[in-house]
Amino acid sequence: MRPAPGEMPFLDHLEELRWRILKSLGAILLCVGLCLFFTEWIMDGLLLGPTRASFFMYDVLRLDAIDVVLQNRTVTGQFFAFFGTVIAAGVVIGSPVVVYQTWKFIEPGLYPDERQGLRFAAVFATFFFALGISFGYLIIAPVALQFFAQFQISDSIVNEFDISKYFSMLITWAFGAGIVFELPVVVTILAKVGVLTQAMLKASRRYAIVIVLVISAFITPPDPWSQFLMAIPLMGLFELSIGLTGIVERRRARDLAAEERREAKEREKREAEAARATTEAASVEPSAAPGPEPERPESE
Numbered sequence: 001m002r003p004a005p006g007e008m009p010f011l012d013h014l015e016e017l018r019w020r021i022l023k024s025l026g027a028i029l030l031c032v033g034l035c036l037f038f039t040e041w042i043m044d045g046l047l048l049g050p051t052r053a054s055f056f057m058y059d060v061l062r063l064d065a066i067d068v069v070l071q072n073r074t075v076t077g078q079f080f081a082f083f084g085t086v087i088a089a090g091v092v093i094g095s096p097v098v099v100y101q102t103w104k105f106i107e108p109g110l111y112p113d114e115r116q117g118l119r120f121a122a123v124f125a126t127f128f129f130a131l132g133i134s135f136g137y138l139i140i141a142p143v144a145l146q147f148f149a150q151f152q153i154s155d156s157i158v159n160e161f162d163i164s165k166y167f168s169m170l171i172t173w174a175f176g177a178g179i180v181f182e183l184p185v186v187v188t189i190l191a192k193v194g195v196l197t198q199a200m201l202k203a204s205r206r207y208a209i210v211i212v213l214v215i216s217a218f219i220t221p222p223d224p225w226s227q228f229l230m231a232i233p234l235m236g237l238f239e240l241s242i243g244l245t246g247i248v249e250r251r252r253a254r255d256l257a258a259e260e261r262r263e264a265k266e267r268e269k270r271e272a273e274a275a276r277a278t279t280e281a282a283s284v285e286p287s288a289a290p291g292p293e294p295e296r297p298e299s300e
Helices: 011-039 039-047 056-060 078-110 112-150 163-180 185-192 199-204 206-220 224-285
Strands: 067-073 158-162
Touching: 011 039, 011 078, 039 078, 056 112, 067 163, 078 163, 078 206, 112 163, 112 185, 112 224, 158 163, 163 206, 163 224, 185 224, 199 206, 199 224, 206 224
Parallel strands: 067 158
Antiparallel strands: none
């Protein structure tokens, strides 16, 4: 069976998917390679920045910070910490290319209105992911790090953190915040397909507070201050999702009303054409048939 015009055979879909995956991996590898040329700045200035009391965010957050001491307690600790963080940085930098390649793969199979909606989702998914990573790195990480660095049960115990644990927690805080900041995008997509409504979200607001606190406790250190800092933007994102869902519903209702008006106009047009055709047919008189001959008067 030959595919219809505009359709792609299954094997061609697989080939297209393969090339999109290869391009995404190529972009990530390129970004990892670029990060290798800037490892000194990435490691010393970016990733180890929160360990110094001179980190600029401590002045912004008004925190009385201290220097954090890191130690390497395993033979391969610095090696895996180095390459792990470089790869993570390359993935973050190359993530917009991955989103773009994913979008280009699914775009041909969408209707024009669906393309517009998912184009919005692709752009804002990248934006909110970058915003979440920035929030995790600039807000959550400094607050949590200083909390644990200054928490002591005795003056005879000194806090010195393992380098592998430090990088692992820093990546977890940043990536975790980046993922949960995708909430408005996910909710908007679910609203577009009709799974969620604004009324449903408003009715579940009290449950959302509990879920937000649980998520905050899962991706942040077990201190109430970090959880509170994470819960505030999440609730803001939830309220933003409610507003976006309302916009989606109003736009859907407007499009539905426009479609109904268009169908009504087409129906009126068809009825008018039918009435005009009937009037024209009735105005055409049939040819006059010969009448009976008049009777002649009888001769006397």
